[in-house]
Amino acid sequence: GSDVTREALLLAGWFLCAVVTGLADRNWQAYLRQTEQRALEAERTREEAALRRAGEERLRIARELHDSLTHSISIVKLQAGVAVHLARKRGEEVPPALLAIQEASGEAMRELRATLEVLRTDEPTGTPALLVERARAAGLAVELTVTGEERPLAATVDRAMYRIVQEALTNAARHAGPAKVTVQLGYSEGELTVRVEDDGTADPAVPPTPGIGLTGMRERVTALGGTLHAAPRAEGGFAVRARLPLGETG
Template sequence: MSGYSVTRKGLADAALAVVVGAIAVTVAAFDADTMPVDYVFLALSSAALAFYRVAPRTALVFATAGGAAYGLHAHPGPASALTVFVAVATAASAGHRGWAAAASGVFLAANLATGPTTHDVVERTALLAGWFLCAVVVGQADRNWQAYLRQTEQRAMEAERTKEEAALRRAGEERLRIARELHDSLTHSISIVKLQAGVAVHLARKRGEEIPPALLAIQDASGEAMRELRSTLEILRTDEPTGTPALLVERACAAGLAVDLTVSGAERPLPATVDRAVYRIVQEALTNAARHAGAAKIAVQLAYSEDDLTIRVEDDGTADPSRPPAPGVGLTGMRERVAALGGTLDAAPRDEGGFAVRARLPLREAG
């Protein structure tokens, strides 16, 4: 619960105590027999209502004691029971029906003891008994209503979670279907092209002939296409990230890349959607750096703040600001992930050379 919520509820409770106390004091002021000590009793009984949320039983005890003392001393009318009535209702709403009933009995007994048992006293006590019975019933009804609202909210959240899980399952099935189609069609075709080009290059070298540049380009392009396709198929077949950015950096270093990871701010667990996005952004940025940056140094930075997470992947490779690269599938996918989370992405060559990927992902909204 936030500090704002606590303050707001505390002010509401204090306002309730002030309003009820003001009404009780106003009613008492019309009684010429009211003495200063009676106002003290009313103040005690009213002030206790300010704590009904944090300590309902304690508030009920003090409100009942103050109300009963006022009744025994001043012999007021039924309106004097207002503070105790509110305390009984709030205690019943908090689930303390037994305490509420006991407090009602104590106050009614004090009301009967205010003087000789006459018809007016019995009639007033019966009226008060009906009021307190209504207070207990109203408090219990409010408790049941709050429980119903909580159950409804929980069912709605469960339905939303089930809906999301079903959507994720369907998306996973669709990814697998696409992966199978790509594997069965493109993989075979590209493999044939690569094989034929390789055979042609081998035969040309065997005969001592000059290898046509176009044939070498076909061989290289088919090999690169095969690697790209395998990487795409691996991503399609992977539903969740298989590690952390630190593990990605460790793998990149093991593959011969010069990668340095820096984490600043208070590192903490992230929501699942943000965690997946962070993993994919770092993965794609490192993959692009390995393919296009050459023998470059790569810096990966994760900066945590209270509201967002900033990801920076920068290299000092061969990228030229005057010739920005055409956005491919990888950069487009990163932009879509970041946009879906309400963040921002900047991926472009650096002025001093090399390439930089900078993403900011909000954490409060995502949570």
């Protein structure tokens, strides 16, 4: 009798011990998961804050540069224009170097105005579809296709995708000539693929000089752990291809 009672109590004790251990282990695992989740969330928040601060600083520097450069270039453009006008008025031959200065200063002013437009609209104010509509209205032959299951994106990914499409369409309008442009957004399980390609005049033998737009694109994509390829296509024209990890929405 007492032996059976003792064994029953011992078994009950072991069972209770196993239950308590299991519960403790489950609680510990849940605690670890929560801690890991909080750490990831804190890291993401820090990254977004750092990206925002870096973006604000770049914006401030770009605006200051724009203000000072606009003033300097406008003086160069004005002086070159006056010199050309006086030479023609006197019936003299205008030096080619002077004409080159006049043309280059005019092009520099146009580039600065385009840059300022981007700076004034620093945050996305629409969708890729709206960008495509605007580009069509401006006379660019452009088509948009979306593959995969379209879904809400994290704010940083959404901004990067918008900026890539915006910058690529701006470059196509500026440099591609009368080209056809395709914008492709591909949603897969873990990443978003953005492709903007044209059949314009870009030559594989002449790689582009990285401008402020291309550099900004690359910085955004790299900060999100993605990859960006922007170069003339082998068959002619230009291609921008970006792969952005989706992560969590927010």
